[in-house]
Amino acid sequence: MSQASETETTEGTGRIKSVSGPVVKAVDLDARMNDVVYVGDEGLMGEVIEIEGDVTTIQVYEETSGVAPGEPVENTGEPLSVDLGPGMLDAIYDGVQRPLDVLEEKMDSAFLDRGVDAPGIDLEKEWEFTPEVEAGDTVEAGDIVGVVPETVTIDHKVMVPPEYEGGVVESVEEGKFTVDDPVVTLENGEEIAMRQEWPVREQRPTVEKRTPRTPLVSGQRILDGLFPIAKGGTAAIPGPFGSGKTVTQHSLAKFADADIVVYVGCGERGNEMTEVIEDFPELEDPKTGNSLMARTSLIANTSNMPVAARESCVYTGITIAEYYRDMGYDVALMADSTSRWAEAMREISSRLEEMPGEEGYPAYLAARLAEFYERAGYFENLNGTEGSVSAIGAVSPPGGDFSEPVTQNTLRIVKTFWALDADLAERRHFPAINWNESYSLYQDQLDPWFEENVAEDWPDKRQWAVDVLDEEGELQEIVQLVGKDALPEDQQLTLEVARYLREGYLQQNAFIDVDMYCPPEKTYAILSTIQTYNDEAFDALDAGVPIEDITSIDAAPKLNRIATQEDWETFVDELKSDITEQIRSLY
Numbered sequence: 001m002s003q004a005s006e007t008e009t010t011e012g013t014g015r016i017k018s019v020s021g022p023v024v025k026a027v028d029l030d031a032r033m034n035d036v037v038y039v040g041d042e043g044l045m046g047e048v049i050e051i052e053g054d055v056t057t058i059q060v061y062e063e064t065s066g067v068a069p070g071e072p073v074e075n076t077g078e079p080l081s082v083d084l085g086p087g088m089l090d091a092i093y094d095g096v097q098r099p100l101d102v103l104e105e106k107m108d109s110a111f112l113d114r115g116v117d118a119p120g121i122d123l124e125k126e127w128e129f130t131p132e133v134e135a136g137d138t139v140e141a142g143d144i145v146g147v148v149p150e151t152v153t154i155d156h157k158v159m160v161p162p163e164y165e166g167g168v169v170e171s172v173e174e175g176k177f178t179v180d181d182p183v184v185t186l187e188n189g190e191e192i193a194m195r196q197e198w199p200v201r202e203q204r205p206t207v208e209k210r211t212p213r214t215p216l217v218s219g220q221r222i223l224d225g226l227f228p229i230a231k232g233g234t235a236a237i238p239g240p241f242g243s244g245k246t247v248t249q250h251s252l253a254k255f256a257d258a259d260i261v262v263y264v265g266c267g268e269r270g271n272e273m274t275e276v277i278e279d280f281p282e283l284e285d286p287k288t289g290n291s292l293m294a295r296t297s298l299i300a301n302t303s304n305m306p307v308a309a310r311e312s313c314v315y316t317g318i319t320i321a322e323y324y325r326d327m328g329y330d331v332a333l334m335a336d337s338t339s340r341w342a343e344a345m346r347e348i349s350s351r352l353e354e355m356p357g358e359e360g361y362p363a364y365l366a367a368r369l370a371e372f373y374e375r376a377g378y379f380e381n382l383n384g385t386e387g388s389v390s391a392i393g394a395v396s397p398p399g400g401d402f403s404e405p406v407t408q409n410t411l412r413i414v415k416t417f418w419a420l421d422a423d424l425a426e427r428r429h430f431p432a433i434n435w436n437e438s439y440s441l442y443q444d445q446l447d448p449w450f451e452e453n454v455a456e457d458w459p460d461k462r463q464w465a466v467d468v469l470d471e472e473g474e475l476q477e478i479v480q481l482v483g484k485d486a487l488p489e490d491q492q493l494t495l496e497v498a499r500y501l502r503e504g505y506l507q508q509n510a511f512i513d514v515d516m517y518c519p520p521e522k523t524y525a526i527l528s529t530i531q532t533y534n535d536e537a538f539d540a541l542d543a544g545v546p547i548e549d550i551t552s553i554d555a556a557p558k559l560n561r562i563a564t565q566e567d568w569e570t571f572v573d574e575l576k577s578d579i580t581e582q583i584r585s586l587y
């Protein structure tokens with residue numbers, strides 16, 4: 001049952017037996033697992049999560065205070081579904097896809113705060129439909145039958161719902177219609193409108209999942225250069241407080257080369273989410289200059305929703321993402337934070353008195369997380385287009401301890417790990433992504449793309465940088481014991497090169513226009529210039545030039561300034577020749 005569908009509740013009315021926070025037990029209710037039910041006199045929305053004999057257990061997506069035993073429970077007989085159609089972009093939803101602005105209006109006018117229904121997409125608004133099929137054509141499930149300009153940035157493809165049989169087109173409309181007006185009618189009587197419904201817990205069908213081979217270019221040097229994610233890939237990003245989680249997420253939402261961004265905020269009540277709701281609409285889309293919201297759908301847990309709604313946020317978000325993927329778009333889904341969702345599972349599980357697993361989390365924690373990330377991928381869609389859902393989940397390990405169950409279980413599933421590090425943030429090294437702990441398992445499958453589109457030796461350069469940074473890590477331990485001057489000269493030089501890698505390459509300032517987005521060509525150029533310095537410097541050292549002379553050449557400090565040059569190509573050419581000339585003049 002979606003927000004827009006008629007809510008007939010004829011399938012059998014039960015009574016509340018007990019209420020324990022978001023968990024309500026009902027008796028005499030004729031229901032199946034995952035049915036959506038309306039609980040109590042106020043009709044709060046909930047979902048059946050357990051049936052034992054005559055007792056049905058329901059998780060309720062709204063605050064249950066004041067709801068008492070004896071009140072009625074009505075069953076809709078349908079699973080939790082979302083409305084899919086034009087109008088989802090530029091929208092901010094709560095966990096059960098009620099648009100927050102509509103909700104606020106309704107609440108203000110009627111002083112209602114619970115049990116409010118509001119359709120996920122506007123049922124009255126008219127959209128300009130341009131057909132792409134004509135009478136006599138044959139269409140199948142998933143096929144695109146027309147286009148609607150949804151926002152200034154995105155064309156919405158109207159598709160035959162996946163569960164339709166399909167067949168010969170009888171008639172086609174053109175012009176302005178509401179989402180429920182049939183725009184294409186098939187000879188078999190099936191009518192295609194702009195709105196579809198889909199049960200959130202079910203993956204939308206595709207032809208096949210493919211190995212992703214294109215990077216989701218983020219414009220962040222450390223990510224693209226060292227730990228790339230594929231289009232259709234999965235990543236986890238733990239964010240201890242103050243480590244730059246918000247800034248990183250904004251940068252990804254703005255610059256990652258996804259067509260659509262779905263941002264799922266299953267955060268703490270209040271503050272965390274208000275920030276997102278206030279921040280996002282103000283972000284500008286660097287590609288078009290329009291508001292970023294023109295290609296973004298935001299799903300956020302609101303302050304009057306209990307923990308159970310965090311779960312529905314996640315499922316609603318991934319279903320919306322899959323729907324845009326079906327149109328052939330690359331979608332980036334960001335879930336913030338999956339730890340809060342896991343905590344919700346823990347709370348519900350304990351109220352159900354289930355056998356607890358590690359640290360009180362339910363035994364099915366790993367399975368649920370896996371199910372979610374499984375829905376990401378690079379797909380061939382039913383209509384023959386290719387599209388992707390990349391899933392980036394923020395994790396908030398208490399105390400930054402990565403050994404806790406949510407981080408550990410997530411790490412077993414995702415293929416990219418970007419470890420935000422509070423120590424780096426404290427040292428003002430941003431983005432504070434720890435290069436020793438982070439990894440990407442997509443490197444091998446993405447290298448051919450970088451070789452072809454950026455530079456043939458992209459993988460070699462990366463490996464060189466990783467080796468230097470590794471060596472620096474080992475040398476630092478010695479330096480802490482005996483001091484830098486006790487090291488042999490070649491190791492001192494390695495430390496110097498590593499410093500340029502950290503300061504000139506890995507650091508990137510999200511608040512400086514020229515630096516906030518770094519195209520892969522520039523990422524490569526910075527690395528390659530630092531390597532030129534490295535090679536020339538070691539040659540000079542081998543030839544007997546004292547290290548102080550090498551490291552004090554005028555050109556060297558400019559390595560840290562490439563990132564902030566408008567005309568970086570010329571700057572890099574000049575810098576490389578200056579470095580070569582100045583070092584070679586020493587011997």
Ligand code: ADP
Pocket residue numbers: 239240241242243244245246247248430431432508509510511
């Ligand atoms: P969190 O959300 O993890 O609490 P924020 O994203 O708000 O942390 O970042 C905290 C501060 O760190 C920011 O206000 C900013 O000053 C700094 N910061 C984080 N990332 C960057 C970056 N990429 N470039 C420059 N400064 C950054």
